[in-house]
Amino acid sequence: MAEFVVAITGASSAIHGKRLVEVLCELGHQVLLVVSDAGRLTLAHECDTTPEKLAEIKGVHLEDNSDIGARSASGSAKIDGVIICPCSGTTIGKIANGISDNLVTRSAVVAMKERRKLIIVPRESPYATVHLELMARLSGYGVVVLPASPGYYNHPKSMDELVDFIIARILDQLGLEHSIGKRWEGLN
Numbered sequence: 001m002a003e004f005v006v007a008i009t010g011a012s013s014a015i016h017g018k019r020l021v022e023v024l025c026e027l028g029h030q031v032l033l034v035v036s037d038a039g040r041l042t043l044a045h046e047c048d049t050t051p052e053k054l055a056e057i058k059g060v061h062l063e064d065n066s067d068i069g070a071r072s073a074s075g076s077a078k079i080d081g082v083i084i085c086p087c088s089g090t091t092i093g094k095i096a097n098g099i100s101d102n103l104v105t106r107s108a109v110v111a112m113k114e115r116r117k118l119i120i121v122p123r124e125s126p127y128a129t130v131h132l133e134l135m136a137r138l139s140g141y142g143v144v145v146l147p148a149s150p151g152y153y154n155h156p157k158s159m160d161e162l163v164d165f166i167i168a169r170i171l172d173q174l175g176l177e178h179s180i181g182k183r184w185e186g187l188n
């Protein structure tokens with residue numbers, strides 16, 4: 001089974017980070033969870049939960065965002081991918097400029113240097129030009145920019161289905177087998 005870093009930063013839609021942690025663990029993977037201060041705030045405000053509660057899920061190991069020496073930051077640790085979900089404009093700005101001043105940004109920059117899979121899930125509307133430019137730069141560095149923008153072609157009936165659309169795309173990018181959501185089978 002694989003081990004992933006899931007970082008939750010302070011963009012709205014903390015529910016994507018929470019659900020991603022749950023699904024990865026349900027699939028039997030290990031999660032190193034890192035939450036920024038603003039991510040802690042949105043987790044509480046939007047999901048009525050805490051990083052510590054998420055860490056009660058079997059397979060989750062919570063690391064402190066200020067602990068720059070933690071495993072998530074290591075180039076030699078065997079980590080199969082890093083997902084920043086959701087990813088704030090602040091964190092985009094830092095990682096696109098090589099700034100690794102906390103465990104979230106350090107694990108992202110390490111993922112880039114080690115050529116690990118790095119997925120960011122930005123959420124903002126509209127986007128500032130600076131963030132569009134920086135996301136284009138990150139994409140050029142091999143980072144997968146996977147916005148929290150679900151498709152509507154499968155006629156979602158609930159917010160859970162909209163959230164799972166994004167989770168399914170993340171799992172696809174990680175190359176993981178799953179049965180989350182419906183796949184498009186063409187118009188009929």
Ligand SMILES: Cc1cc2nc3c(=O)[nH]c(=O)nc-3n(C[C@H](O)[C@H](O)[C@H](O)COP(=O)(O)O)c2cc1C
Pocket residue numbers: 008009010011012013036037038039041042045087088089090091123124
């Ligand atoms: C309730 C709330 C919602 C926010 N939503 C967003 C958002 O959707 N996108 C974004 O980029 N920043 C959003 N922010 C701002 C970030 O939290 C802020 O830029 C912070 O510095 C991000 O820091 P971090 O990247 O270390 O988590 C929001 C802040 C709050 C309090």
